[in-house]
Amino acid sequence: MSTAESKTGLTATERSKIEMLSQHYEDKRSACIEVLKYVQGQYRWISNHHLSEIAALLNMSRAELEGVATYYNLIFRQKVGEHVIFLCDSVSCWIMGRDVICEHLRRRLGIEPGETTADGAYTLLPIVCIGHCDHAPAMLLDDELHGDLDIKRIDALLASPTERGL
Numbered sequence: 001m002s003t004a005e006s007k008t009g010l011t012a013t014e015r016s017k018i019e020m021l022s023q024h025y026e027d028k029r030s031a032c033i034e035v036l037k038y039v040q041g042q043y044r045w046i047s048n049h050h051l052s053e054i055a056a057l058l059n060m061s062r063a064e065l066e067g068v069a070t071y072y073n074l075i076f077r078q079k080v081g082e083h084v085i086f087l088c089d090s091v092s093c094w095i096m097g098r099d100v101i102c103e104h105l106r107r108r109l110g111i112e113p114g115e116t117t118a119d120g121a122y123t124l125l126p127i128v129c130i131g132h133c134d135h136a137p138a139m140l141l142d143d144e145l146h147g148d149l150d151i152k153r154i155d156a157l158l159a160s161p162t163e164r165g166l
């Protein structure tokens with residue numbers, strides 16, 4: 001994963017990969033989410049500079065691609081931490097104590113929802129139902145789904161990210 005500031009632009013390898021991804025579609029624009037996810041995988045977020053480059057490569061207007069990127073809540077348009085916690089804020093999770101979990105995360109990480117810890121380790125974000133209602137309260141930690149959350153479980157998840165291969 002490149003950590004370079006995105007003002008440097010996409011590399012030749014990244015541009016080739018985008019070209020390859022878009023060839024799977026009759027209309028290049030259909031590859032836009034796949035391409036956004038690929039570039040996000042390289043930089044952890046989609047900068048304005050990268051958004052413009054991607055739009056040009058996919059024959060889209062910048063506004064059109066911005067609309068897709070903004071609508072899709074797993075695409076980050078601002079820098080995020082090394083790990084992203086999406087805490088569900090839909091009804092089943094509220095009923096099952098999502099507030100307690102959120103409060104614990106706020107205290108433990110020292111941030112509010114929407115913020116990133118000072119060391120850049122964690123970003124805490126709300127998300128609508130992630131389809132794990134039968135195990136509410138639930139959250140995504142990076143791409144891992146976690147349910148039946150309680151304070152003990154949160155502490156265990158935050159204590160050993162490396163042991164979980166993150």
Ligand code: FES
Nearest residue numbers: 088093129132133
């Ligand atoms: S309401 Fe939280 S996972 Fe569905």
